[in-house]
Amino acid sequence: MAGAGSARPGRHPPSLRMVVGVVVAVVVVGQVVALPGTFFTNEEIRNKWLPSGSIDVLTGIDQPLCEAQCTVHPKCNAYAISLFERKCVRYNAKVGKAKPVQYLGYNLYILKKTTxxxxxxxxxxxxxxxxxxxxxxxxxxxxxxxxxxxxxxxxxxxxxxxxxxxxxxxxxxxxxxxxxxxxxxxxxxxxxxxxxxxxxxxxxxxxxxxxxxxxxxxxxxxxxxxxxxxxxxxxxxxxxx
Missing domain, CATH: 3.10.100.10 (Mannose-Binding Protein A, subunit A)
Structure with missing residues (x-):
């Protein structure tokens, strides 16, 4: 019989490898996975249209930072930037679910599917x-x-x-x-x-x-x-x- 202070059979302190594995797993689960594709605009949509499904509005940022902020959001597939107001609107645009509305002053960028x-x-x-x-x-x-x-x-x-x-x-x-x-x-x-x-x-x-x-x-x-x-x-x- 084991003594009162001895370890139970089969129960060992976790090894360093096990601990590291747990930490890595937590990091992967919490990782933000960006949607695939590249952002795109053209004369048909630039300064003319905004979709429905806005996520939020960010202020005081320019176009490159607006795109970067959209990229890190797991649901952002479009963004619109007003260079005059320095405002960025992030969107989870629903394809074909809502008709875009005409709205001057914002340049719209869409996460483009690939050829x-x-x-x-x-x-x-x-x-x-x-x-x-x-x-x-x-x-x-x-x-x-x-x-x-x-x-x-x-x-x-x-x-x-x-x-x-x-x-x-x-x-x-x-x-x-x-x-x-x-x-x-x-x-x-x-x-x-x-x-x-x-x-x-x-x-x-x-x-x-x-x-x-x-x-x-x-x-x-x-x-x-x-x-x-x-x-x-x-x-x-x-x-x-």
Whole structure:
């Protein structure tokens, strides 16, 4: 039997290695992990727009320090700086959840997603080509999961931009955000607005009640009607903020 003052079997004082391990674990748990990406601004958003979802307002700092303060906050994905007032607003901007409001005097910077992940900046949106094939309904849901929609192609410039993505990825055709599913013959954008632009192929459009969706093709970016249940690659248009 062990004496009254002896140590119990199996119970030893913690070694230095064990103590150091505990300290390191605590430091790692408390570490601030910055969101990935780089901050970005352009003429479309600079001095024009502010999103919702402000975290706080910091005063007496300039743009580099404002960005540094956003970087160290685990939820900060945008910031706005007023050089005149020396104020910095940090944001946890919710993509597609709230419409930005016009507000002069602040330059907005967004934590930009990368082209390595397929996100291509177009105005205040990302345009992304998804290479997995889905029917139009599942494609629409995949876009909505990122806060976006199938793209509303509103100009030659945007059509050419999407066409270039097709060429770059060697994709023959991809679903875009136009359909006449609601009313036969009345083609609407995925956001519910009437079409203001179209680029149908010469033989790509005719009255077909079973062809309610549309794809862009490698034939110079022209469009063709498609059956919504058919599986194609697809584009998404995702707001930056």
């Amino acid at each position: 390595d992940d397929g996100y291509n900046v177009y105005g205040t949106n990302y345009l992304k080509l998804y290479l997995d094939r889905k029917n139009a309904f599942d494609a629409s849901k995949a876009c909505a999961d990122e806060g976006g929609t199938l793209p509303s192609v509103t100009s030659d410039d945007m059509n050419v931009y999407l066409f270039n993505l097709l060429q770059k990825n060697l994709v023959w055709r991809a679903t875009i955000g136009v359909s006449d599913m609601k009313t036969e013959g009345q083609w609407m954008y995925a956001n519910g607005q009437p079409m203001s632009y179209f680029n149908w192929a010469w033989n790509g459009f005719w009255p077909r009640p079973d062809h309610d969706c549309a794809v862009m093709t490698m034939e110079n970016g022209t469009w063709r009607q498609s059956i919504c249940w058919n599986h194609f690659e697809f584009f998404c248009q995702i707001p930056m903020f």
